[in-house]
Amino acid sequence: MSVKSIATNNAHHPLGTTPELQAQIDHASHLLPTQGPITVFVHHNTLHALEETLFAEAVEQGVGLFECEPYLAESTYRKRLSEGRIRHSDLESVLLDEMGEHADVLVSAFGTRYALRLAMLQFPLYSPSRASLRWTIAETDALQRFRAETPAAIRNQMIADTRDWVQGRNVASFPSAVQRVLGRNGVPQLKAGDERAWEAVTLQLLWALCMEGVQQAARSGDLPQQDRRRRARTLVRHRDLLLAAGTQDTDLLVHDLLIRFTASFVDQGFAGWQLPDGEGFFKAFLKIYGQRYSTPATWMKGMVAELQRLTSSQTTAADSIEDSLNQLGVSAQERQAFIQETLLALRGWAGMIWQLETNAPWTPKPAAQGTLTEFLAVRLILERYAIAYVARQDLGFERPICELKHWLSESNPASQPSEEERAYTLFQLAQVCRWRPRELSSVNAEQWRSILAEVEAFSSIKRRRVYHFAYERKYCHQSLDAVCAHTKRQHEQTHTAARPTLPAYQVACCIDDREESFRRALEEIDPACETYGIAGFYGVAMYYQGLTEAHFRPLCPVNIVPQHYVREEPLYSRISHSRRQEGSRRTLGQATHRVHLGSRTFLGGLVTGLLGSLATFPLVARVAFPLTTAQIRQWVSRIVQPSFSELHLERTEPQPGPDHGHLGYSLNEMTSIVEGGLRAMGIVNRLSPFVLVLGHGSGSLNNPHESAYNCGACSGGRGGPNARAFAQMANDHRVRARLLENGVQIPEDTVFLGGYHNTCDDSVTYFDLDRVPFSHRALFERIRNNIDEARQRDAHERCRRFQSADLDISPAAALRHVQARAEDLSQARPEYNHATNSLCFVGRRAWSRGLFLDRRAFLTSYDPSQDDESGSILQKLLQAVIPVCAGISLEYYFSTVDPEGYGCGSKLPHNITSLLGVMSGAASDLRPGLSAQMVEIHEPMRILFVIESTPETLSKIIDANPPIERLVKGGWVQVATLHPETSTIHLFRNGEFVRYESESLNLPTVESSIEWYRGHREHLGFATILPRNPSS
Amino acid sequence: MNWTQILGTIVVGSPALLLATYGMATLLSVQLSERVIARLTQAAVWIGLISALMILGIMLATDTRHVPIELGNWVNIPEQHFHFHLKFVFDRLSVPLVMLSFLLCGIVGAFTTHYLHRERGFRRFFLFYSLFLLGMVVSTIGGTIETLFFGWELVGLSSALLVAYFHEHLSPVRNGLRVWSVYRIADAAFLIAALLLHHMTGQGDFEGLMGKGFGQKASLRSRRIRRLSSVFCCW
Helix, strand or coil, X not given: CHHHHHHHHCCCCCCCCCHHHHHHHHHHHCCCCCCCCHHHCCCCCCCHHHCCCCHHHHHHHHHHHHCCCCCCCHHHHHHHHHHCCCCHHHHHXXXXXXXXXXXXXXXXXXXXXXXXXXXXXXXXXXXXXXXXXXXXXXXXXXXXXXXXXXXXHHHHHHHHHHHHHHCCCCXXXXXXXXXXXXXXXXXXXXXXXXXXXXXXXXXXXXXXXXXXXXXXXXXXXXXXXXXXXXXXXXXXXXXXXXXXXXXCCHHHHHHHHHHHHXXXXXXXXXXXXXXXXXXXXXXXXHHHHCCCCCCCXXXXXXXXXXXXXXXXXXXXXXXXXHHHHHHHCCCCCCHHHHHHHHHHCCHHHHHHHHHHHHCCCCCCCCCCCCHHXXXXXXXXXXXXXXXXXXHHHHHCCCCCHHHXXXXXXXXXXXXXXXXXXXXXXXXXXXXXXXXXXXXXXXXXXXXXXXXXXXXXXXXXXXXXXXXXXXXXXXXXXXXXXXXHHHHHHHHHHHHHCCCCCCCCEEEEEXXXXXXXXXXXXXXXXXXXXXXXXXXXXXXXXXXEECCCCCCCEEECCCCCCCCEEEEEEECHHXXXXXXXXXXXXXXXXXXXXXXXXXXXXXXXXXXXXXXXXXXXXXXXXXXHCHHHHHHHHHXXXXXXXXXXXXXXXXXXXXXXXXXXXXXXXXXXXXXXXXXXXXXXXCCCCCXXXXXXXXXXXXXXXXXXXXXXXXXXXXXXXXXXXXXXXXXXXXXXXXXXXXXXXXXXXXXXCCEEEEEEEECCCXXXXXXXXXHCCHHHHHHHHHHHHHHHHHHHHHHHHHHCCCCCCCCCXXXXXXXXXXXXXXXXXXXXXXXXXXXXXXXXXXXXXXXXXXXXXXXXXXXXXXXXXXXXXXXXXXXXXXXXXHHHHHHHHHHHHHHHHCCCCCCCCCCCCEEEECXXXXXXXXXXXXXXXXXXXXXXXXXXXXXXXXXXXXXXXXXXXXXXXXXXXXHHHCCCCEEEEXXXXXXXXEEEECCEEEECXXXXXXXXXXXXXXXXXXXXXXXXXXXXXXXXXXXX | CCHHHHHHHHHHHHHHHHHHHHHHHHHCCCCCCHHHHHHHHHHHHHHHHHHHHHHHHXXXXXXCCEEEEEEEEEEEEHHHCXXXXXXXXXXXXXXXXXXXXXXXXXXHHHHHHHHCCCCCCHHHHHHHHHHHHHHHHHHHHECXXXXXXXXXXXXXXXXXXXXXXXXXXXXXXXXXXXXXXXXHHHHHHHHHHHHHHHHHHCCCEHHHHHCCCCCHHHHHHHHHHHHHHHHHHHC
C-alpha cells in the first residue's frame, strides 16, 4: 500500500490530465481488484476498498458496485438449517439482536414483526416471474393443497376454522370476493367431511382475499417502490441503457479487441511478438489500429481515419477522454459515475494495469505512469464506435450519439412487481402464519398497505443477512465452547501431572491452518516434543534468488518492502561443476522457448503437425502414470540441477544490495532477527537441544494459482529459504554471543535445523544437514522418523476430503495418493489450500494442544508471561496476524458466496495470459479471486480470533492500530480473548468485549485423531485427543 | 461367422454400446456415478482396442489383408437403385488407425475422469465423448461412403457439442456454433462425393470405385488420403 500512495501523491500528470479528471480516475481505481500478477498471489480482502464501512453494509454495496452476491443463497442457508448446521435458536437470537426494541411492534392484525420475520425466514418464499406465476396458479395445485412446509396442525386448524365460518351462513352476507369462491366450489352443498374440498376452498379464499387486499391497497395510494433489478442503481452507461432496450451487448464488441490489445501490451514475456517498445498504451494503439485495413470489423468503420486524425493532431489521452465524454453526451454530474462504471466493466484488466502502474516495480515489465488513463481513453474511443453501430443497427438510431442517452432513458421505466406477484407472497405467508380467511376478510386497505410494506421491507438480502449471522453464530459458539471445555480439561490435568520438563525437541512451523494437522500428528506421535507457530518468513524479510532462478523475488509479507538480498549459491568446492550445469540449463531453456515460439509459426506448425504425434508417448505416460513419470523427470533433471548449495547470508559491505558483497545481513541484523523470532514464539529460555524450523510451500504440476497455495507470509513464495536462513543465523556462535548480551541465552548444545514442508505432497526437505554435529545425529534420526510418520498421518487426514481417495485408505497409501495428486496433469485440486479456514488461535500451545481443529485454525504461538504489561510483543504479532488471516478468510468468503463474480469461476477453462493472470476460455476479463474448485468445501464465515490476553490489553491494541481497528470494529473479523487458567472468554460484540457464557461443556474425548475423523468426509466438530498411555 | 467377424463387430459394437448406455441413462434420468462412468468408458476403450489388436494378429498370422464386416442393407430402394449398406473394412491401414483412435480417446477419457471430477457437466461430457468415439471408429473403418458419412456426422456433431461444453459462458457456445457451420461445408463436399460415386459406380462401396481383389494399391492410396483427411479434420 505504501508504494501505491507514494505513486499517487507524486503524480504530476505528464499526460496533461486535468486534476478533476485525474481525481475521478483515481477514485474509480480504488474500486478495481487489487490482485497483482498471479506469480505473487497474495490473499487479501476482496472488498478492501470498502473496508472503512461495516461488513454488512459493504457486502450490500458490493451488490450495486460489482453485481455480486453478498451472502450465500437463501436455499443454501435453509438447507443448513434443516441439517442442524444453523439452529433455530441461532436464528431467533440473531433476529432479536437485529430488531432490538422493534421486535414487538404489531403489524396491524398480523401479529408482531418478529413473528412475521421469523416465519419469512423459516419457510421459503418463492417469487416466480409474472408468467410462471400465472402458470403456477392455473396449472399446479397451489390453490388446491397447502404448501408442503405448512405444519399439519396449522393446516387442519385453518380448514376447520374456514368451515365453521362459511357453513350455515347466507352466502350473500360475505364480501364479493368470497362469494365468488364459494359459488365456484358449490359450498352450500359441500359435505362437512370432505377434507380435500374444504382445503381447496380455504386456499382459494386466501388467494382471493390476498388479491383483493393488494388491489384495495393499490387503490388507496401508491404501493411501496421496489427495485427488482439485481443491481439497484440508475443506468449511466450507454451500454446498459442499450441492453435494457433489447439490443446486442456493445461490450462484447469492445472487449473482443480491447482484451487482445491489453493482453499483448502488458505481456511479461509470454507473447511471440512484442508491441512497439517505449510508447504508451494510447500511442501504441493509435499506431497499430491507425494503419489501413487494421480494423476489418464493420462496427469499427471510420475508426482508422479518426485514429490518424488523433495521431496527426498529437491529441493526448486526457484530451481524447474529454472529447469522447463530450461526444457521448456525458454530463458533468454523471462523469464520476460514468468513468467508474466504464472502468469496472473490464475490471480485471483495468485493475492489473493499475497494479502494474503503481504496485509492481519488481516485475519484468511494469506499466508507465498514466497507463490506466490511456486505457480509459482507448476504451472510450472503441465504445463510441460500438455504441453508434449498435444503436444504428438494432434501433435505427441515426442521430449523433450524444443524444442517445436522453432518447433511451425516456423509453425505459423500471418495472415494478405486479399485484399478483405481491399477493402471491402474502398468500404463501398466510399458509404458514395462520392468517385465516375469517380475519383476512375484515382487514382494511390501510392494514393491507402496512403488511405489504412490512413484508417487502424484509427483503431477500436482509433475510440472508440474518441467516448468515446465525450461521456464524452457531460455529462461533461451538468453537468457544470447545476451547472452554478443553482448557478446563487441560488445566485439571496439569494440576495433577508433574511440572513439564524441557521438551526433547521443538518444531517451529508457519501459523498456516494446513500445519495444524501436521503439528497435531507430530504431538500425538511423540508427546515429548513441542511445536510452535510463527509467521512463516521467520522475520527474515528478503529478496531471494534460488540457485536455478533468474530473478530475485520478495520472501516476506506484502506490507514489508525488503531491504536485504540473499542468494543461494553452489557449494564453493563444486563451483566449476555448477557453472557447467548452469550453461546446460540455459541452453536447454532457450531451446525450449524457441521450440515453443517456433511451433506457432507457419512452418513450425507444419513440423509440429508431422512430428506432433510423437508427443503421444510422454502424454500417455503422464496421464496414466503421473507419479512414476514425475520420478523419472526428476531423475533426469538432476543432471542439470545442482544438489549442494549454501546461502550467501553474511554481508561484508556496509550497505545491503543485490550485488556481490552487498548480499546478506550484518551480524547485528541477524541477532535482532533471531531475538525477535525467539521472543515472538515465547521459546526464550526454554530451548531444547534440537529446534527444527520448517518453512512451507506447495508444489503442483498443473496449477496457475500455485503461488496462492504457497506461504502467505512470503508473498506467495515458498518459505524454505527463510527457515534455512533463520536456522543458520541462530546457529552462528557470534550471533549467540550478541544475544547473550541482550539477555537471550541459547544453550551451547542447542542446534537449529532449517527445513521445508511441501503441503501438497507432504514431503519435508532438510537444509544443510551436513552441518548437524555428530552429537545430535541420533536425536535427528528420531525426529526424522517421527516427521515421516507425521507426514503419512497428515496426508491421511487430508485424504478424507478427497473423494478420489477411499475412506479406508491406509496412511502409507494416503501419502502416495497426495504425491500422485501433486504430479497429476489432470488434477484440478492438488490440495484444498486454506479452504475451511475459520479460526485463529494466538497463545501458548499448551492450552490448544490435543484439541482436534480439523485443519481449520491458524495457530500462532505467543506467551503472555514473557510479554510486558502493554502487550508490545502481542501488538507486533497482531499487526501481521490479523490482517493476513483476515485477508485469507475474507478472500475465501467472497469467492465462495459468489464464485463467478468475486471468484474466478471454474478452473477448468482457465488460460494463463501475459504471465499475469487467468482468463476463462480464449478471451475474457482477467479473473482475480479464487476458483470454484478451491472453495468448494469452504464454509464462508468471518474468521474468529481467540487471543490469550485480557480484554483491556487487546482493546488498547485495537485502538492503537487503525488497520486492526477497521477490521475488528467494522465486523470484518470476530475477536475473543481467553484466560486459559480460568477458561474465561470475552467476545467482542458491538464495540466492546462481553463475557461469553458457554452453552455446553460437552466435548467428546477420543484416543487419536484418526479415530475421530475416520469414515467422515464432512466438516467435523471439536474433540479432545487423549492418548491412552501418555509416555511422558 | 469366423473370429475376425466377431472381433470386428466388437470393435464397432463396444463404442456403440457405450453411447447407448449413456444415452439411455440420460433419457431415463438415471444418474450414473462418476466411478461407474469412468469404469464403463475404460472398459469400452480397452475392449475395442484389444479386439482391434487381435484382428491385427489374426490378419498377420493368416496373411489376410482384407476383412470386410457386412451389417446388411439398412435402406433399400430398388426403384432408385439406392441402398444404405453398412459395411466396415479392416485392412492394414484401417486397423492401426482405429487403434490410434482408441488409444487417444482412451487417454482423453482417463484425463477427463480426473479433470472433470465433481463438475456438473460430467455425464454430459461423457455422452458427447462416446458419440465422438463411435464417430471416430465408424469413420476410420467405414467401407462405404455412406458409412463414412455417418461416422463423419457423429464426429462433427460431437465436436460442436464438445466445443460448447462450457455452455454457461457465451463464447464456447458461439464457437461451437461456428464449428457446426464449418462442418456443414464439409457435409456438402461429402454429399457431392457420394453422388459422384453413386453416379459412376451405382453404389457407395469403395471397392466398386477402385476395383476388387488385387487392385489393392490404388484403393489403398485413395483410402489413405480419405482417412488422413478425415483424421486431420477431426483433430
